[in-house]
């Protein structure tokens with residue numbers, strides 16, 4: 127019999143709250159957020175502007191500390207980790223894809239992807255980092271654009287470099303914050319399809335923030351953020 131040991135969920139949070147000071151007052155940005163995303167699952171998070179979606183992503187990435195509650199990512203409790211351990215956790219477990227690509231303009235596609243590994247202090251020799259970076263760029267269909275600067279790439283191609291950079295460490299979880307926000311409908315749709323096929327091929331979970339209901343509908347499941355509270359989207 128083919129027995130696979132159960133895998134920990136990609137994300138499991140319990141009672142997350144985030145409060146931030148704003149002048150004299152305090153903003154309660156995340157309110158008792160408890161949810162799970164299973165390993166390999168692709169989940170879209172929708173909700174109005176300012177409802178707390180990006181803040182949740184920042185907490186899950188360990189880039190913002192929750193005021194209370196707990197977060198486990200792929201079995202690692204990140205709530206109490208110090209900065210060094212958080213950096214290791216991001217290197218080994220997470221991929222992050224942003225809306226605005228955040229590519230370095232003076233570096234080629236290949237150098238941009240390699241840089242992510244170097245910043246993360248990946249201990250492998252340079253030749254192996256280069257090989258892994260080429261493989262990631264090939265996976266997003268840019269094997270023939272390795273030496274191009276971002277300015278010589280289309281918006282969709284630049285976002286694919288961003289995606290290659292996010293998956294080059296073969297993460298268990300990809301966090302994507304409006305990755306199609308700057309792209310036209312057709313190009314955005316292709317990026318989403320690519321994210322989904324990479325998720326299937328690599329058994330990678332994805333939490334994808336999007337304002338586009340058509341893109342969200344492609345996910346396995348939808349969650350909705352409203353005023354800092356996260357719930358299953360009823361009509362999805």
Ligand SMILES: Nc1ncnc2c1ncn2[C@@H]1O[C@H](COP(=O)(O)OP(=O)(O)OP(=O)(O)O)[C@@H](O)[C@H]1O
Pocket residue numbers: 146147148153155173174175176177178179180181182351
């Ligand atoms: N560092 C901060 N200091 C003060 N307020 C903040 C900070 N970060 C976020 N906020 C506030 O928290 C709320 C939630 O912001 P967040 O960016 O998480 O929303 P969002 O749902 O991602 O919005 P959008 O869809 O427009 O990106 C907003 O009211 C925002 O102004």
